[in-house]
Amino acid sequence: MTTTVEAINKKPTQTFSRAELQDTMDGWLEANRKAEAAGDWVTYLGPFYTDDAVYRWNIGPNEEFVARGRREIEDVAIGYQMKGFEGWSYPYTKVLIDEQLGELVAFWRQVAPVKREDGSDYEVDGLCGSWFRYGGNGKWSEQRDFFDFGNVFSLLAELAADGHLNPVIKQKIQVKVKSKTLMRGHEHLRPPTKLSERLRQGAAVAKIVLFGR
Numbered sequence: 001m002t003t004t005v006e007a008i009n010k011k012p013t014q015t016f017s018r019a020e021l022q023d024t025m026d027g028w029l030e031a032n033r034k035a036e037a038a039g040d041w042v043t044y045l046g047p048f049y050t051d052d053a054v055y056r057w058n059i060g061p062n063e064e065f066v067a068r069g070r071r072e073i074e075d076v077a078i079g080y081q082m083k084g085f086e087g088w089s090y091p092y093t094k095v096l097i098d099e100q101l102g103e104l105v106a107f108w109r110q111v112a113p114v115k116r117e118d119g120s121d122y123e124v125d126g127l128c129g130s131w132f133r134y135g136g137n138g139k140w141s142e143q144r145d146f147f148d149f150g151n152v153f154s155l156l157a158e159l160a161a162d163g164h165l166n167p168v169i170k171q172k173i174q175v176k177v178k179s180k181t182l183m184r185g186h187e188h189l190r191p192p193t194k195l196s197e198r199l200r201q202g203a204a205v206a207k208i209v210l211f212g213r
Contacts, residue, residue: 016099016134018097025106041078049070053140057145059186064188080185091109094106105130106132116162129146156173
């Protein structure tokens, strides 16, 4: 399996004009706005992926989400994974384009459709964004999202405590925490750590906390 670092460092096989990359990103941003308004990411974003595209994001230590091919991206990445997030907005704040590599980096926010009592947004803290590799013809051949999963879970916990968490997301959290199998699209980056090794690592951290060494 190709690692994330190998995929990102892969040399481009052809070059594209900056105008073409800009036009594709402009279309992508408009499609995102339409997807948010309709609560339908598959219809509006699906056409932007090549048939053999790969879409990834990290879930935490030794766990990665991966969708391979447009069909799986539509079914799982922007289909199943987005269920329960209807009404959320993901406004883009900055886009960087490298026409020599045919790559783009875009930064965005994750904002819930409700506000706190003080009027502030329920929003995921930290840095959120996506890296794209352009595949030609107005489509992405690769995409990797980056965000702090701890901040995402913290916001979902706050929404749950305040009575605003979507029931579909509640069900997903239950499956994630209680199930002994990985969720759809999730896979390990390496063999799972054995219990004995997790206990050894935990003991090492406890030693630091208790004795400073």
